[in-house]
Amino acid sequence: MTDKRKPDPTRVALLRSLPVEVKETITGEEAELFMFSNEIPESLFLKIKDYLEESDD
Numbered sequence: 001m002t003d004k005r006k007p008d009p010t011r012v013a014l015l016r017s018l019p020v021e022v023k024e025t026i027t028g029e030e031a032e033l034f035m036f037s038n039e040i041p042e043s044l045f046l047k048i049k050d051y052l053e054e055s056d057d
Helices: 009-017 028-036 042-051
Strands: none
Touching: 009 028, 009 042, 028 042
C-alpha cells in the first residue's frame, strides 16, 4: 500500500512554530492526525489551543 497523502502545509508550519516544551508533549499519532485530517485530536487541541488563532470570539 502506498499512501501519497500530503500534510496540510499550514498545520505543519503551526507545529514547527510551537515552543520546544509544547512540541515535546505531542505524540506522533497526534501530530499525524493533525497534519493529515480535518480533525484535531482533543488531547492535542488542549496542548496547542493557546497557539491557535481564534476565528470567533
